[in-house]
Amino acid sequence: MIRPKISFVIPCYGSENTIEKVVADIFAVMAQRSYAFELILVNDASKDRVWNKIERLTAKHKNIMGISLAKNFGQHAALMAGYARVSGDIVISLDDDGQHPPAEIFALIDKLNEGYDVVFSAYAKKQHNIFRNIGSKLNDYMAEILIGKPQHIQIYSYYAVRRFIINEIVKYRGPYPYITGLLFRVTSNMANVTIGHQKRAAGNSGYSFPKLLELWLNGFTAFSIKPLRIASLIGLTLSGFSVFYIIYLVWEYFRDPQMVIGYTSIMAGIIFIGGITMSMLGLIGEYIGRIYISLNNAPQYVVKTILNK
Template sequence: MQKKISFVIPCYASEHTISLVVQEIITTMDDLQQYSWELVLVNDCSPDNTFEVIRNLCISNPNIIGINLARNFGQHAALMAGFNQVSGDIIVCMDDDEQTPGNEVGKLLEKIEEGYDVAYARYVSKKHSIFRNIGSRINSKMTEFLLDKPKDLYISSYFAIRRYIVDEMVKYDHSFPYVIGLVLRSTKNIANVDVTHRERQEGSSGYSIQKLLSLWMNGFTAFSVKPLRLASLLGLILAAVGFISTIILVLNKLAHPSEVMLGWSSTMAVMMLIGGVLLIVLGIIGEYIGRIYICINKSPQYIIREKVQGKKSSESLF
Protein backbone atom coordinates (compact mmCIF):
# COMPACT_ATOMS: atom_id res chain seq x y z
CA MET A 1 0.00 0.00 0.00
CA GLN A 2 1.30 3.43 -0.96
CA LYS A 3 2.41 5.52 2.03
CA LYS A 4 1.37 9.13 2.31
CA ILE A 5 3.76 11.95 3.23
CA SER A 6 2.38 15.06 4.92
CA PHE A 7 4.51 18.20 4.75
CA VAL A 8 3.93 20.85 7.42
CA ILE A 9 5.49 24.27 6.84
CA PRO A 10 4.99 27.22 9.23
CA CYS A 11 4.99 30.40 7.15
CA TYR A 12 5.85 33.92 8.24
CA ALA A 13 6.68 36.82 5.92
CA SER A 14 7.50 34.44 3.08
CA GLU A 15 5.36 35.71 0.21
CA HIS A 16 8.40 35.70 -2.10
CA THR A 17 9.82 32.29 -1.14
CA ILE A 18 6.99 29.92 -0.24
CA SER A 19 5.98 29.31 -3.88
CA LEU A 20 9.54 28.21 -4.70
CA VAL A 21 9.61 25.90 -1.67
CA VAL A 22 6.30 24.33 -2.70
CA GLN A 23 7.41 23.88 -6.31
CA GLU A 24 10.58 22.11 -5.18
CA ILE A 25 8.53 19.74 -3.01
CA ILE A 26 6.17 18.96 -5.89
CA THR A 27 9.07 18.27 -8.27
CA THR A 28 10.78 16.06 -5.69
CA MET A 29 7.65 14.06 -4.87
CA ASP A 30 7.04 13.48 -8.59
CA ASP A 31 10.32 11.53 -8.55
CA LEU A 32 9.35 9.64 -5.36
CA GLN A 33 6.35 7.94 -6.90
CA GLN A 34 6.20 5.27 -4.19
CA TYR A 35 4.63 7.95 -1.97
CA SER A 36 1.50 10.04 -2.20
CA TRP A 37 1.64 13.43 -0.50
CA GLU A 38 -0.14 16.45 0.92
CA LEU A 39 1.18 19.83 2.00
CA VAL A 40 -0.11 21.89 4.95
CA LEU A 41 0.98 25.55 4.90
CA VAL A 42 0.33 27.36 8.20
CA ASN A 43 0.41 31.15 7.96
CA ASP A 44 1.41 32.50 11.39
CA CYS A 45 -0.34 35.85 10.87
CA SER A 46 2.26 37.21 8.46
CA PRO A 47 2.39 41.00 8.04
CA ASP A 48 2.65 40.65 4.24
CA ASN A 49 0.60 38.82 1.59
CA THR A 50 1.84 35.35 2.48
CA PHE A 51 -1.64 33.92 2.97
CA GLU A 52 -2.86 35.23 -0.39
CA VAL A 53 0.03 33.37 -2.00
CA ILE A 54 -0.94 30.27 -0.01
CA ARG A 55 -4.57 30.66 -1.11
CA ASN A 56 -3.53 30.69 -4.76
CA LEU A 57 -1.34 27.63 -4.24
CA CYS A 58 -4.29 25.79 -2.69
CA ILE A 59 -6.52 26.68 -5.62
CA SER A 60 -3.93 25.45 -8.12
CA ASN A 61 -3.25 22.12 -6.37
CA PRO A 62 -5.80 20.06 -4.38
CA ASN A 63 -2.98 18.42 -2.38
CA ILE A 64 -2.20 21.72 -0.64
CA ILE A 65 -4.05 22.87 2.49
CA GLY A 66 -3.76 26.44 3.76
CA ILE A 67 -4.24 27.40 7.41
CA ASN A 68 -4.43 31.05 8.47
CA LEU A 69 -3.93 31.71 12.18
CA ALA A 70 -5.77 34.58 13.83
CA ARG A 71 -2.62 36.05 15.36
CA ASN A 72 1.07 35.29 15.65
CA PHE A 73 1.38 32.25 17.92
CA GLY A 74 4.96 31.25 17.08
CA GLN A 75 6.58 28.49 15.04
CA HIS A 76 5.86 25.64 17.45
CA ALA A 77 2.18 26.51 17.81
CA ALA A 78 1.97 26.73 14.01
CA LEU A 79 3.48 23.24 13.77
CA MET A 80 0.90 21.93 16.24
CA ALA A 81 -1.86 23.50 14.12
CA GLY A 82 -0.46 21.68 11.10
CA PHE A 83 -0.12 18.37 12.99
CA ASN A 84 -3.84 18.49 13.74
CA GLN A 85 -4.61 18.68 10.00
CA VAL A 86 -2.36 15.97 8.54
CA SER A 87 -3.49 12.57 7.29
CA GLY A 88 -0.14 11.07 6.22
CA ASP A 89 1.83 8.10 7.53
CA ILE A 90 5.02 10.18 7.78
CA ILE A 91 5.10 13.89 8.55
CA VAL A 92 7.90 16.13 7.29
CA CYS A 93 8.48 19.58 8.79
CA MET A 94 10.63 22.23 7.13
CA ASP A 95 11.13 25.99 6.80
CA ASP A 96 9.56 28.43 4.36
CA ASP A 97 12.71 30.33 3.38
CA GLU A 98 14.40 27.90 0.93
CA GLN A 99 17.26 27.22 3.36
CA THR A 100 16.06 23.67 4.05
CA PRO A 101 16.61 21.51 0.93
CA GLY A 102 13.23 20.06 -0.02
CA ASN A 103 14.90 18.06 -2.79
CA GLU A 104 16.74 16.00 -0.13
CA VAL A 105 13.62 14.85 1.70
CA GLY A 106 14.24 11.35 0.33
CA LYS A 107 17.21 11.03 2.72
CA LEU A 108 14.94 11.64 5.70
CA LEU A 109 12.32 9.22 4.42
CA GLU A 110 14.96 6.52 3.88
CA LYS A 111 16.05 6.85 7.50
CA ILE A 112 12.44 6.52 8.68
CA GLU A 113 12.04 3.42 6.50
CA GLU A 114 15.07 1.94 8.28
CA GLY A 115 12.97 1.83 11.46
CA TYR A 116 13.65 5.15 13.19
CA ASP A 117 10.75 7.14 14.65
CA VAL A 118 12.26 10.55 13.89
CA ALA A 119 14.97 11.68 11.45
CA TYR A 120 16.46 15.14 11.97
CA ALA A 121 18.41 16.88 9.23
CA ARG A 122 21.98 17.71 10.26
CA TYR A 123 23.59 20.50 8.28
CA VAL A 124 27.13 19.85 7.08
CA SER A 125 27.73 23.61 6.86
CA LYS A 126 25.17 25.93 8.42
CA LYS A 127 24.36 29.18 6.65
CA HIS A 128 22.58 30.87 9.55
CA SER A 129 23.72 34.18 10.99
CA ILE A 130 26.22 34.24 13.86
CA PHE A 131 23.43 35.19 16.27
CA ARG A 132 21.27 32.26 15.17
CA ASN A 133 24.20 29.81 15.38
CA ILE A 134 25.03 30.93 18.91
CA GLY A 135 21.39 30.58 19.89
CA SER A 136 21.32 27.07 18.42
CA ARG A 137 24.40 26.03 20.40
CA ILE A 138 22.93 27.40 23.63
CA ASN A 139 19.65 25.65 22.91
CA SER A 140 21.46 22.37 22.26
CA LYS A 141 23.35 22.51 25.55
CA MET A 142 20.25 23.46 27.51
CA THR A 143 18.17 20.67 26.01
CA GLU A 144 20.96 18.21 26.85
CA PHE A 145 20.83 19.24 30.50
CA LEU A 146 17.14 19.97 31.00
CA LEU A 147 15.45 17.58 28.55
CA ASP A 148 18.05 14.77 28.47
CA LYS A 149 18.77 15.14 24.76
CA PRO A 150 21.58 12.80 23.68
CA LYS A 151 24.82 14.75 23.19
CA ASP A 152 25.39 13.43 19.67
CA LEU A 153 21.86 14.26 18.49
CA TYR A 154 21.52 17.35 16.30
CA ILE A 155 18.13 19.06 16.43
CA SER A 156 16.88 21.18 13.53
CA SER A 157 13.62 22.49 12.12
CA TYR A 158 13.84 20.04 9.20
CA PHE A 159 12.77 16.56 10.24
CA ALA A 160 10.58 13.57 9.37
CA ILE A 161 8.50 11.82 12.00
CA ARG A 162 6.19 8.82 12.14
CA ARG A 163 2.46 9.37 12.44
CA TYR A 164 2.03 7.59 15.78
CA ILE A 165 4.51 10.00 17.40
CA VAL A 166 2.56 12.97 16.01
CA ASP A 167 -0.68 11.44 17.32
CA GLU A 168 0.93 11.33 20.75
CA MET A 169 2.21 14.91 20.43
CA VAL A 170 -1.19 16.42 19.58
CA LYS A 171 -2.59 15.06 22.83
CA TYR A 172 -0.63 17.89 24.46
CA ASP A 173 -3.20 20.68 24.56
CA HIS A 174 -1.55 23.14 26.96
CA SER A 175 -0.79 26.72 26.05
CA PHE A 176 2.96 26.52 25.52
CA PRO A 177 3.91 23.77 23.03
CA TYR A 178 7.58 22.91 22.52
CA VAL A 179 7.99 20.40 19.72
CA ILE A 180 11.49 19.25 20.72
CA GLY A 181 10.28 18.43 24.23
CA LEU A 182 7.25 16.57 22.88
CA VAL A 183 9.46 14.49 20.58
CA LEU A 184 12.01 13.64 23.28
CA ARG A 185 9.38 12.58 25.77
CA SER A 186 7.72 10.33 23.15
CA THR A 187 10.74 8.48 21.73
CA LYS A 188 14.50 8.14 21.85
CA ASN A 189 14.62 6.20 18.56
CA ILE A 190 15.95 9.22 16.68
CA ALA A 191 18.57 9.52 13.93
CA ASN A 192 20.42 12.30 12.11
CA VAL A 193 20.77 12.66 8.33
CA ASP A 194 23.37 14.92 6.72
CA VAL A 195 21.93 17.42 4.26
CA THR A 196 23.06 20.70 2.72
CA HIS A 197 22.02 24.07 4.10
CA ARG A 198 21.43 26.95 1.74
CA GLU A 199 22.07 30.64 2.03
CA ARG A 200 19.05 32.75 2.91
CA GLN A 201 17.81 34.34 -0.31
CA GLU A 202 15.65 37.02 1.25
CA GLY A 203 14.90 38.65 4.59
CA SER A 204 16.27 37.63 7.97
CA SER A 205 15.47 35.14 10.68
CA GLY A 206 12.21 35.76 12.53
CA TYR A 207 13.83 34.76 15.82
CA SER A 208 14.81 37.74 17.96
CA ILE A 209 16.48 37.43 21.37
CA GLN A 210 13.08 37.91 23.02
CA LYS A 211 11.49 35.14 20.94
CA LEU A 212 14.38 32.76 21.59
CA LEU A 213 14.18 33.36 25.34
CA SER A 214 10.42 32.85 25.26
CA LEU A 215 10.84 29.62 23.30
CA TRP A 216 13.44 28.27 25.72
CA MET A 217 11.23 29.16 28.68
CA ASN A 218 8.34 27.31 27.04
CA GLY A 219 10.37 24.15 26.77
CA PHE A 220 12.09 24.17 30.10
CA THR A 221 9.12 25.09 32.28
CA ALA A 222 6.74 22.76 30.43
CA PHE A 223 8.96 19.67 30.30
CA SER A 224 11.47 19.94 33.14
CA VAL A 225 11.57 20.75 36.87
CA LYS A 226 15.36 20.99 36.87
CA PRO A 227 15.32 24.84 37.07
CA LEU A 228 13.45 24.51 40.38
CA ARG A 229 15.94 21.93 41.60
CA LEU A 230 18.82 24.20 40.59
CA ALA A 231 17.19 27.03 42.55
CA SER A 232 16.94 24.77 45.60
CA LEU A 233 20.56 23.68 45.22
CA LEU A 234 21.72 27.29 44.93
CA GLY A 235 19.77 28.13 48.08
CA LEU A 236 21.45 25.26 49.95
CA ILE A 237 24.90 26.38 48.76
CA LEU A 238 24.31 29.98 49.87
CA ALA A 239 22.92 28.80 53.20
CA ALA A 240 26.00 26.62 53.74
CA VAL A 241 28.34 29.49 52.82
CA GLY A 242 26.46 31.81 55.16
CA PHE A 243 26.59 29.29 58.03
CA ILE A 244 30.33 28.65 57.58
CA SER A 245 31.02 32.40 57.36
CA THR A 246 29.12 32.97 60.59
CA ILE A 247 31.12 30.27 62.39
CA ILE A 248 34.38 31.81 61.15
CA LEU A 249 33.35 35.28 62.30
CA VAL A 250 32.35 34.01 65.76
CA LEU A 251 35.58 32.08 66.20
CA ASN A 252 37.59 35.08 65.01
CA LYS A 253 35.81 37.32 67.52
CA LEU A 254 36.45 34.87 70.33
CA ALA A 255 40.13 34.63 69.39
CA HIS A 256 40.55 38.42 69.01
CA PRO A 257 37.94 40.08 71.27
CA SER A 258 39.55 43.52 71.06
CA GLU A 259 39.61 43.63 67.26
CA VAL A 260 37.10 46.03 65.67
CA MET A 261 35.28 44.33 62.79
CA LEU A 262 34.45 46.67 59.94
CA GLY A 263 32.55 45.42 56.95
CA TRP A 264 29.96 47.84 55.56
CA SER A 265 30.99 47.32 51.94
CA SER A 266 31.27 43.56 52.22
CA THR A 267 27.94 43.36 54.07
CA MET A 268 26.16 45.34 51.36
CA ALA A 269 27.76 43.22 48.63
CA VAL A 270 26.62 40.01 50.31
CA MET A 271 23.12 41.41 50.81
CA MET A 272 22.88 42.40 47.17
CA LEU A 273 24.13 38.98 46.06
CA ILE A 274 21.66 37.09 48.23
CA GLY A 275 18.85 39.49 47.31
CA GLY A 276 19.55 39.02 43.61
CA VAL A 277 19.60 35.24 43.95
CA LEU A 278 16.31 35.33 45.86
CA LEU A 279 14.70 37.42 43.13
CA ILE A 280 15.93 35.01 40.44
CA VAL A 281 14.56 32.03 42.38
CA LEU A 282 11.24 33.80 42.95
CA GLY A 283 11.14 34.66 39.23
CA ILE A 284 11.59 31.01 38.26
CA ILE A 285 8.87 29.92 40.67
CA GLY A 286 6.62 32.73 39.44
CA GLU A 287 7.16 31.65 35.83
CA TYR A 288 6.00 28.14 36.65
CA ILE A 289 2.97 29.41 38.60
CA GLY A 290 2.05 31.90 35.87
CA ARG A 291 2.15 29.23 33.17
CA ILE A 292 0.08 26.89 35.32
CA TYR A 293 -2.47 29.70 35.71
CA ILE A 294 -2.59 30.33 31.95
CA CYS A 295 -3.02 26.60 31.25
CA ILE A 296 -5.82 26.33 33.80
CA ASN A 297 -7.58 29.18 32.00
CA LYS A 298 -7.42 27.11 28.77
CA SER A 299 -5.49 29.67 26.74
CA PRO A 300 -5.41 28.16 23.21
CA GLN A 301 -2.25 27.00 21.48
CA TYR A 302 -3.54 28.57 18.28
CA ILE A 303 -6.73 29.93 16.71
CA ILE A 304 -7.52 29.18 13.07
CA ARG A 305 -9.09 32.10 11.26
CA GLU A 306 -9.45 30.34 7.92
CA LYS A 307 -8.73 27.02 6.26
CA VAL A 308 -8.39 26.72 2.48
CA GLN A 309 -8.28 23.54 0.42
CA GLY A 310 -8.81 23.66 -3.32
CA LYS A 311 -11.37 26.34 -4.01
CA LYS A 312 -13.12 25.80 -0.67
CA SER A 313 -12.60 28.16 2.23
CA SER A 314 -13.92 27.91 5.77
CA GLU A 315 -13.48 29.91 8.95
CA SER A 316 -13.01 28.05 12.20
CA LEU A 317 -12.06 28.64 15.78
CA PHE A 318 -10.15 26.01 17.77
Protein backbone atom coordinates in the same frame (compact mmCIF):
# COMPACT_ATOMS: atom_id res chain seq x y z
CA MET B 1 5.14 -2.56 -1.76
CA ILE B 2 2.75 0.25 -0.82
CA ARG B 3 4.60 3.51 -0.40
CA PRO B 4 3.60 5.64 2.58
CA LYS B 5 1.91 8.99 2.06
CA ILE B 6 4.05 12.01 2.99
CA SER B 7 2.65 15.09 4.73
CA PHE B 8 4.63 18.32 4.74
CA VAL B 9 3.81 20.91 7.40
CA ILE B 10 5.31 24.36 6.88
CA PRO B 11 4.62 27.26 9.28
CA CYS B 12 4.68 30.52 7.33
CA TYR B 13 5.62 33.95 8.62
CA GLY B 14 7.18 36.73 6.59
CA SER B 15 7.82 34.42 3.64
CA GLU B 16 5.89 35.95 0.75
CA ASN B 17 9.10 35.99 -1.32
CA THR B 18 10.16 32.41 -0.60
CA ILE B 19 7.16 30.14 -0.01
CA GLU B 20 6.31 29.61 -3.70
CA LYS B 21 9.85 28.46 -4.49
CA VAL B 22 9.90 26.14 -1.46
CA VAL B 23 6.64 24.55 -2.63
CA ALA B 24 7.87 24.28 -6.24
CA ASP B 25 11.07 22.58 -5.06
CA ILE B 26 9.06 20.07 -3.01
CA PHE B 27 6.89 19.20 -6.01
CA ALA B 28 10.00 18.76 -8.18
CA VAL B 29 11.67 16.43 -5.65
CA MET B 30 8.53 14.38 -4.99
CA ALA B 31 8.13 13.79 -8.74
CA GLN B 32 11.33 11.69 -8.58
CA ARG B 33 9.58 8.91 -6.66
CA SER B 34 5.99 7.72 -6.71
CA TYR B 35 4.90 8.90 -3.26
CA ALA B 36 1.50 10.40 -2.61
CA PHE B 37 1.95 13.63 -0.66
CA GLU B 38 0.23 16.71 0.71
CA LEU B 39 1.40 20.11 1.87
CA ILE B 40 -0.11 21.99 4.80
CA LEU B 41 0.89 25.66 4.83
CA VAL B 42 0.07 27.43 8.11
CA ASN B 43 -0.04 31.22 8.04
CA ASP B 44 0.89 32.37 11.55
CA ALA B 45 -0.80 35.76 11.12
CA SER B 46 2.05 37.01 8.97
CA LYS B 47 2.12 40.76 8.33
CA ASP B 48 3.14 40.39 4.69
CA ARG B 49 1.17 38.91 1.77
CA VAL B 50 2.13 35.30 2.33
CA TRP B 51 -1.55 34.35 2.78
CA ASN B 52 -2.28 35.65 -0.72
CA LYS B 53 0.49 33.36 -2.00
CA ILE B 54 -1.00 30.44 -0.06
CA GLU B 55 -4.45 31.15 -1.53
CA ARG B 56 -2.93 31.07 -5.02
CA LEU B 57 -1.12 27.80 -4.31
CA THR B 58 -4.22 26.08 -2.90
CA ALA B 59 -6.24 27.15 -5.94
CA LYS B 60 -3.62 25.59 -8.21
CA HIS B 61 -2.92 22.37 -6.24
CA LYS B 62 -5.63 20.32 -4.54
CA ASN B 63 -3.05 18.54 -2.39
CA ILE B 64 -2.09 21.81 -0.68
CA MET B 65 -4.08 22.84 2.39
CA GLY B 66 -3.90 26.41 3.62
CA ILE B 67 -4.53 27.29 7.26
CA SER B 68 -4.63 30.86 8.55
CA LEU B 69 -4.43 31.49 12.30
CA ALA B 70 -6.35 34.32 13.94
CA LYS B 71 -3.21 35.81 15.53
CA ASN B 72 0.49 35.13 15.82
CA PHE B 73 0.71 32.10 18.12
CA GLY B 74 4.31 31.19 17.29
CA GLN B 75 6.02 28.58 15.14
CA HIS B 76 5.36 25.62 17.42
CA ALA B 77 1.64 26.38 17.77
CA ALA B 78 1.45 26.75 13.98
CA LEU B 79 3.05 23.31 13.62
CA MET B 80 0.51 21.85 16.02
CA ALA B 81 -2.31 23.34 13.92
CA GLY B 82 -0.87 21.61 10.85
CA TYR B 83 -0.19 18.34 12.65
CA ALA B 84 -3.83 18.14 13.73
CA ARG B 85 -4.84 17.91 10.06
CA VAL B 86 -2.23 15.64 8.47
CA SER B 87 -3.30 12.47 6.68
CA GLY B 88 0.10 11.03 5.77
CA ASP B 89 2.04 8.13 7.25
CA ILE B 90 5.23 10.21 7.49
CA VAL B 91 5.22 13.88 8.47
CA ILE B 92 8.04 16.22 7.44
CA SER B 93 8.45 19.69 8.91
CA LEU B 94 10.61 22.37 7.35
CA ASP B 95 10.93 26.13 7.39
CA ASP B 96 9.48 28.51 4.83
CA ASP B 97 12.66 30.50 4.12
CA GLY B 98 14.34 28.08 1.71
CA GLN B 99 17.26 27.24 4.01
CA HIS B 100 16.11 23.63 4.36
CA PRO B 101 16.82 22.01 0.98
CA PRO B 102 13.82 19.98 -0.28
CA ALA B 103 16.36 17.99 -2.32
CA GLU B 104 17.24 16.20 0.94
CA ILE B 105 13.69 15.02 1.64
CA PHE B 106 14.46 11.41 0.72
CA ALA B 107 17.63 11.41 2.82
CA LEU B 108 15.34 11.94 5.83
CA ILE B 109 12.80 9.36 4.63
CA ASP B 110 15.44 6.73 3.85
CA LYS B 111 16.97 7.17 7.31
CA LEU B 112 13.51 6.91 8.88
CA ASN B 113 12.97 3.67 6.99
CA GLU B 114 15.95 2.17 8.83
CA GLY B 115 13.58 1.83 11.79
CA TYR B 116 13.70 5.19 13.55
CA ASP B 117 10.67 7.11 14.80
CA VAL B 118 12.14 10.59 14.29
CA VAL B 119 15.00 11.75 12.07
CA PHE B 120 16.40 15.26 12.47
CA SER B 121 18.57 16.98 9.91
CA ALA B 122 22.13 17.87 10.88
CA TYR B 123 24.42 20.33 9.16
CA ALA B 124 28.16 20.23 8.56
CA LYS B 125 28.04 24.01 8.12
CA LYS B 126 25.06 26.18 9.03
CA GLN B 127 24.23 29.31 7.06
CA HIS B 128 22.87 31.19 10.08
CA ASN B 129 24.33 34.34 11.57
CA ILE B 130 26.52 34.15 14.67
CA PHE B 131 23.62 35.04 16.96
CA ARG B 132 21.45 32.17 15.69
CA ASN B 133 24.36 29.70 15.87
CA ILE B 134 25.08 30.65 19.48
CA GLY B 135 21.37 30.37 20.27
CA SER B 136 21.22 26.90 18.71
CA LYS B 137 24.19 25.67 20.75
CA LEU B 138 22.71 27.11 23.94
CA ASN B 139 19.37 25.49 23.15
CA ASP B 140 21.09 22.11 22.62
CA TYR B 141 22.97 22.41 25.91
CA MET B 142 19.85 23.36 27.86
CA ALA B 143 17.86 20.56 26.20
CA GLU B 144 20.46 18.02 27.35
CA ILE B 145 20.21 19.23 30.93
CA LEU B 146 16.49 19.91 31.23
CA ILE B 147 14.63 17.50 28.94
CA GLY B 148 17.18 14.71 28.60
CA LYS B 149 18.25 15.15 24.98
CA PRO B 150 21.05 12.69 24.14
CA GLN B 151 24.33 14.42 23.33
CA HIS B 152 24.66 12.67 19.98
CA ILE B 153 21.33 14.00 18.71
CA GLN B 154 21.21 17.44 17.09
CA ILE B 155 17.88 19.25 16.99
CA TYR B 156 16.79 21.32 14.01
CA SER B 157 13.42 22.31 12.57
CA TYR B 158 13.83 20.10 9.48
CA TYR B 159 12.83 16.57 10.45
CA ALA B 160 10.72 13.55 9.56
CA VAL B 161 8.36 11.84 12.02
CA ARG B 162 6.21 8.75 11.92
CA ARG B 163 2.46 9.32 12.09
CA PHE B 164 1.92 7.55 15.41
CA ILE B 165 4.27 10.07 17.05
CA ILE B 166 2.22 12.95 15.61
CA ASN B 167 -0.99 11.30 16.85
CA GLU B 168 0.43 11.36 20.37
CA ILE B 169 1.82 14.89 20.46
CA VAL B 170 -1.39 16.51 19.14
CA LYS B 171 -3.08 15.25 22.30
CA TYR B 172 -1.21 18.00 24.13
CA ARG B 173 -3.62 20.91 24.44
CA GLY B 174 -1.60 23.27 26.65
CA PRO B 175 -1.11 26.88 25.48
CA TYR B 176 2.70 26.55 25.39
CA PRO B 177 3.61 23.77 22.94
CA TYR B 178 7.27 22.90 22.52
CA ILE B 179 7.68 20.34 19.76
CA THR B 180 11.10 19.08 20.84
CA GLY B 181 9.86 18.41 24.36
CA LEU B 182 6.79 16.62 23.03
CA LEU B 183 8.89 14.43 20.74
CA PHE B 184 11.27 13.43 23.53
CA ARG B 185 8.31 12.72 25.79
CA VAL B 186 6.96 10.18 23.28
CA THR B 187 10.08 8.43 21.94
CA SER B 188 13.84 8.12 22.25
CA ASN B 189 14.25 6.23 18.97
CA MET B 190 15.83 9.11 17.03
CA ALA B 191 18.66 9.73 14.60
CA ASN B 192 20.33 12.45 12.56
CA VAL B 193 21.21 12.59 8.89
CA THR B 194 23.76 15.13 7.68
CA ILE B 195 22.56 17.30 4.80
CA GLY B 196 23.37 20.67 3.26
CA HIS B 197 22.14 23.98 4.62
CA GLN B 198 21.29 26.80 2.23
CA LYS B 199 21.57 30.54 2.70
CA ARG B 200 18.34 32.36 3.43
CA ALA B 201 16.81 33.36 0.09
CA ALA B 202 15.16 36.57 1.31
CA GLY B 203 14.27 38.50 4.44
CA ASN B 204 15.45 38.02 7.99
CA SER B 205 14.83 35.38 10.60
CA GLY B 206 11.65 35.84 12.63
CA TYR B 207 13.52 34.71 15.75
CA SER B 208 14.79 37.73 17.64
CA PHE B 209 16.49 37.25 21.02
CA PRO B 210 13.21 37.90 22.96
CA LYS B 211 11.41 35.29 20.84
CA LEU B 212 14.20 32.75 21.35
CA LEU B 213 14.07 33.42 25.09
CA GLU B 214 10.30 32.95 25.08
CA LEU B 215 10.71 29.67 23.18
CA TRP B 216 13.24 28.38 25.73
CA LEU B 217 10.96 29.36 28.62
CA ASN B 218 8.03 27.60 26.91
CA GLY B 219 10.02 24.42 26.49
CA PHE B 220 11.82 24.20 29.77
CA THR B 221 9.01 25.28 32.09
CA ALA B 222 6.35 23.24 30.28
CA PHE B 223 8.30 19.98 30.10
CA SER B 224 10.70 19.99 33.02
CA ILE B 225 10.79 20.82 36.73
CA LYS B 226 14.59 20.77 36.69
CA PRO B 227 14.80 24.61 36.75
CA LEU B 228 13.03 24.49 40.12
CA ARG B 229 15.38 21.79 41.33
CA ILE B 230 18.37 23.85 40.18
CA ALA B 231 16.93 26.82 42.07
CA SER B 232 16.63 24.67 45.20
CA LEU B 233 20.21 23.41 44.77
CA ILE B 234 21.52 26.98 44.43
CA GLY B 235 19.61 27.96 47.56
CA LEU B 236 21.01 25.02 49.53
CA THR B 237 24.53 25.71 48.27
CA LEU B 238 24.36 29.37 49.30
CA SER B 239 22.96 28.34 52.69
CA GLY B 240 25.90 25.98 53.15
CA PHE B 241 28.38 28.74 52.25
CA SER B 242 26.67 31.09 54.71
CA VAL B 243 27.11 28.58 57.55
CA PHE B 244 30.83 28.30 56.83
CA TYR B 245 31.09 32.09 56.55
CA ILE B 246 29.39 32.54 59.94
CA ILE B 247 31.83 30.05 61.48
CA TYR B 248 34.70 31.98 59.89
CA LEU B 249 33.42 35.31 61.28
CA VAL B 250 33.06 33.86 64.80
CA TRP B 251 36.59 32.46 64.62
CA GLU B 252 37.91 35.82 63.42
CA TYR B 253 36.08 37.59 66.26
CA PHE B 254 37.68 35.45 68.93
CA ARG B 255 41.06 35.69 67.22
CA ASP B 256 40.89 39.48 66.96
CA PRO B 257 38.05 41.11 68.98
CA GLN B 258 39.00 44.54 67.54
CA MET B 259 38.31 43.42 63.96
CA VAL B 260 35.86 45.68 62.12
CA ILE B 261 33.51 43.83 59.84
CA GLY B 262 33.76 45.35 56.36
CA TYR B 263 30.81 47.34 55.10
CA THR B 264 31.67 46.52 51.46
CA SER B 265 31.66 42.77 51.98
CA ILE B 266 28.34 42.94 53.83
CA MET B 267 26.68 44.99 51.09
CA ALA B 268 28.14 42.77 48.38
CA GLY B 269 26.73 39.72 50.15
CA ILE B 270 23.30 41.32 50.56
CA ILE B 271 23.14 42.33 46.90
CA PHE B 272 24.29 38.90 45.72
CA ILE B 273 21.88 36.95 47.90
CA GLY B 274 19.07 39.40 47.08
CA GLY B 275 19.67 38.99 43.35
CA ILE B 276 19.63 35.21 43.61
CA THR B 277 16.46 35.33 45.70
CA MET B 278 14.62 37.57 43.23
CA SER B 279 15.72 35.36 40.31
CA MET B 280 14.36 32.27 42.02
CA LEU B 281 11.10 34.02 42.89
CA GLY B 282 10.80 35.07 39.26
CA LEU B 283 11.30 31.47 38.14
CA ILE B 284 8.64 30.24 40.56
CA GLY B 285 6.35 33.03 39.38
CA GLU B 286 6.86 31.90 35.77
CA TYR B 287 5.65 28.40 36.65
CA ILE B 288 2.69 29.72 38.63
CA GLY B 289 1.72 32.11 35.83
CA ARG B 290 1.75 29.35 33.27
CA ILE B 291 -0.35 27.12 35.53
CA TYR B 292 -2.85 29.98 35.88
CA ILE B 293 -3.03 30.57 32.11
CA SER B 294 -3.42 26.83 31.45
CA LEU B 295 -6.25 26.55 33.98
CA ASN B 296 -7.98 29.44 32.20
CA ASN B 297 -8.03 27.29 29.03
CA ALA B 298 -5.99 29.72 26.95
CA PRO B 299 -6.06 28.44 23.34
CA GLN B 300 -3.01 26.80 21.83
CA TYR B 301 -4.04 28.32 18.50
CA VAL B 302 -7.20 29.62 16.81
CA VAL B 303 -7.89 28.74 13.18
CA LYS B 304 -9.43 31.56 11.17
CA THR B 305 -9.59 30.02 7.69
CA ILE B 306 -8.90 26.64 6.08
CA LEU B 307 -8.55 26.14 2.33
CA ASN B 308 -8.76 22.69 0.66
CA LYS B 309 -9.89 20.87 3.79
